[in-house]
Every structure is written in C-alpha cells, then in structure tokens.
Amino acid sequence: MSKQEIMNFKPKFYHYVFLFIVGCLLGVVVEGVFAIFDKGVWENHVTFVWGYLNIVYGAGAVMSYVVAKKMAKYNIIITFVVYLILASVLEWLCGFIEEVFLNSTSWDYEALGNLTIAKYISVPFSIAWGILGILFIKFLLPLITKLFMKMKGKGWTIAGWIITVFMVVNLAVSMYAFYRWGEREVVHTEKEYKEVIKKGGAEAKEIRKVEVPNRKPVYVIDKKPTNGIDKFFDRTYPDEYMHNRYMEWVILPQK
Numbered sequence: 001m002s003k004q005e006i007m008n009f010k011p012k013f014y015h016y017v018f019l020f021i022v023g024c025l026l027g028v029v030v031e032g033v034f035a036i037f038d039k040g041v042w043e044n045h046v047t048f049v050w051g052y053l054n055i056v057y058g059a060g061a062v063m064s065y066v067v068a069k070k071m072a073k074y075n076i077i078i079t080f081v082v083y084l085i086l087a088s089v090l091e092w093l094c095g096f097i098e099e100v101f102l103n104s105t106s107w108d109y110e111a112l113g114n115l116t117i118a119k120y121i122s123v124p125f126s127i128a129w130g131i132l133g134i135l136f137i138k139f140l141l142p143l144i145t146k147l148f149m150k151m152k153g154k155g156w157t158i159a160g161w162i163i164t165v166f167m168v169v170n171l172a173v174s175m176y177a178f179y180r181w182g183e184r185e186v187v188h189t190e191k192e193y194k195e196v197i198k199k200g201g202a203e204a205k206e207i208r209k210v211e212v213p214n215r216k217p218v219y220v221i222d223k224k225p226t227n228g229i230d231k232f233f234d235r236t237y238p239d240e241y242m243h244n245r246y247m248e249w250v251i252l253p254q255k
Contacts, residue, residue, distance in 0.1 A: 006145050014160025015148045020058040027057020041214055043248055048174045056094050068141045083133025088126045095120030103182035106249040177237040184223040185239055185251050193219035210239050213247040
C-alpha cells in the first residue's frame with residue numbers, strides 16, 4: 001500500500017469505534033502481562049464495570065491513528081515531538097479528571113522524583129510515547145488502514161452503532177458506580193482505624209476492613225444511600241467488588 005493511498009483513505013465512524021474497542025482491550029492485556037513480570041501477579045487495569053476495557057488506551061489508539069495520518073508526511077523528529085506532547089497531555093488529563101471528579105487515583109510517577117512532571121507525566125514514559133508514535137506510523141498505520149478498507153457494508157455500520165450504544169451506557173454506569181464508590185467510602189489508614197477503635201463509640205462500630213488485592217487493606221465507614229438509584233449501585237457494585245475489580249485504584253481520603 002502506497003503512502004498516498006493511506007493518506008487518501010477516509011475512515012468511517014464505525015472504523016474508529018472498532019479501533020477504540022481493540023485499543024481498550026489490548027491496553028488491559030498489555031498492562032496485565034506487564035504486571036505479571038513486574039509484580040508477579042495479574043492486575044485488571046480496567047476503567048469500565050462491564051468488560052475488560054480501558055478507555056485511556058482506546059482513546060490513545062484512535063488519537064494515534066488520526067495523528068499518524070496527519071504526521072506521515074513529516075520527518076521523524078517532528079513526529080517524535082508531536083506524539084510525545086499529545087500522549088503526555090492525554091495521560092495527564094486522564095489522571096487529573098480521575099483525581100478531581102472521581103476522587104481517586106490509579107497511577108502516578110512521583111516515585112521517579114525529578115523525572116516526574118505534574119504528577120501524572122514522567123520523562124521516560126513521555127519519551128516512550130514519542131518512540132511508539134514513530135513505530136505506529138511505520139508499522140501500524142498501513143496495517144490498520146488495510147484492515148479498514150476491508151470493513152465495508154451495512155453490517156459493519158450496524159455493529160459499530162450497537163457497540164457505541166453499549167459503550168455509552170457502560171461509561172454512564174461506570175461513572176456513577178465510581179461516584180458512589182467515592183461518595184460512600186470514607187477511607188481510613190490503619191493508624192486512623194486504631195485511633196477510632198481506641199476512642200470507641202458509634203464510629204468504632206461502623207468501621208470495617210476491606211481487603212484489597214496486592215495492596216494493604218483499607219478501613220472504611222460507608223455513607224448510607226439516600227435514594228433508590230444509590231441503593232441499587234451500592235448493592236450491585238459494593239466496596240469489595242470495586243476494590244477487587246479496580247485493584248490498582250485508590251479512593252482518596254475525603255477532605
């Protein structure tokens with residue numbers, strides 16, 4: 001396939017939908033395998049309550065393809081810088097949104113010290129994003145475009161819209177499940193837990209221990225739901241479920 005054919009091809013909406021889903025899935029698989037080598041255990045780096053999918057990688061896959069089509073005509077240095085900046089901004093934005101709107105965090109690079117930028121960006125990973133961008137243009141852009149060209153017909157369009165509706169609902173349910181998780185769970189450290197127990201009273205009777213895979217347990221006092229929707233979400237996606245599914249996520253102490 002020539003570069004001109006790649007540049008001239010215009011993907012349809014459903015092409016991006018399937019690319020998004022594949023990116024979501026592959027991101028979870030890659031991170032899970034990395035966790036096995038790094039920590040000796042599998043970790044679910046998912047962002048949805050339904051399916052093994054991570055929205056960050058899905059968005060990254062779509063962004064990488066769109067940018068790759070624009071950058072294919074530029075030299076390697078410009079391509080490297082553009083991917084480095086865009087991927088780093090996306091990574092920071094996702095971390096910021098998670099912390100501010102979901103009162104939680106699932107990663108940061110503060111352990112890297114001076115190599116960390118704005119908590120959710122690190123120099124080594126930003127460099128890696130730039131290199132991966134170059135590789136994406138060279139190897140994946142032609143392959144993905146070739147696959148897109150074979151995806152024709154109403155069947156693909158219908159499937160794309162079905163997946164879109166599912167993912168919109170999935171995102172809405174996941175966001176509210178996260179909201180309720182952060183809203184109801186007042187987190188205590190083990191030290192705070194011991195202080196509460198020492199003082200006694202009603203709070204000491206309500207606090208309980210929740211085991212978290214691959215991390216220290218958390219001690220929580222659940223805020224009671226005030227309506228039917230909250231009761232449904234608290235019953236369907238309780239603390240134990242959320243901590244086991246989102247094992248790398250940490251609900252931040254409420255201020």
